[in-house]
Amino acid sequence: MRPVIIKAYGGFSPATSETLEAVQAVLRDWFIEEDAAELKGDLLSIGYEGDAFPDEDIVEALKPFFCEKAWGKLDYIDLEAWTLRRYTFTGGQLGDHTATLDKALDPCALH
Numbered sequence: 001m002r003p004v005i006i007k008a009y010g011g012f013s014p015a016t017s018e019t020l021e022a023v024q025a026v027l028r029d030w031f032i033e034e035d036a037a038e039l040k041g042d043l044l045s046i047g048y049e050g051d052a053f054p055d056e057d058i059v060e061a062l063k064p065f066f067c068e069k070a071w072g073k074l075d076y077i078d079l080e081a082w083t084l085r086r087y088t089f090t091g092g093q094l095g096d097h098t099a100t101l102d103k104a105l106d107p108c109a110l111h
Contacts, residue, residue: 008036008046008053010074012062012089015044022061030054046074059087059094066092077101 012019016039023044024034036048046058055076066089074087082102088095 004049005051005078005080006049006053007077007079008048008055008058008074009077010046010072010087012044012046012065012070012072012074014042014067014069015039015065016042019044019062019065022064023058026054026057026061030057044072055085055087062089063094066094068092 020037020039023037023046027034027036030052032048032050032053037044037046039045053076055074058074068091070089070092072089074089076085076087077083078085079101082100083098084101085096085098088097
């Protein structure tokens with residue numbers, strides 16, 4: 001069994017079946033099982049652990065669904081580089097911050 005190098009967790013709302021399909025299309029392109037993303041009501045939930053994850057492609061797939069009511073985040077944890085990259089989605093805006101895992105819990109690390 002290969003060690004987990006990448007972990008990705010997040011959520012995006014409001015989401016629809018079209019949002020889920022856009023994300024699952026990216027997952028299929030990367031040969032990642034589609035169940036890494038699921039729709040729970042109007043919340044798109046993402047959970048993945050493995051070798052690689054297309055975080056930037058997933059964010060691009062979500063952009064058409066940004067609106068004033070949109071909110072959420074995607075945490076991309078790279079255990080090899082020892083970093084946490086956090087994408088935030090708020091009011092139609094995208095935030096993108098990276099911190100070392102040593103500092104990720106500091107209040108200002110991801111702002």
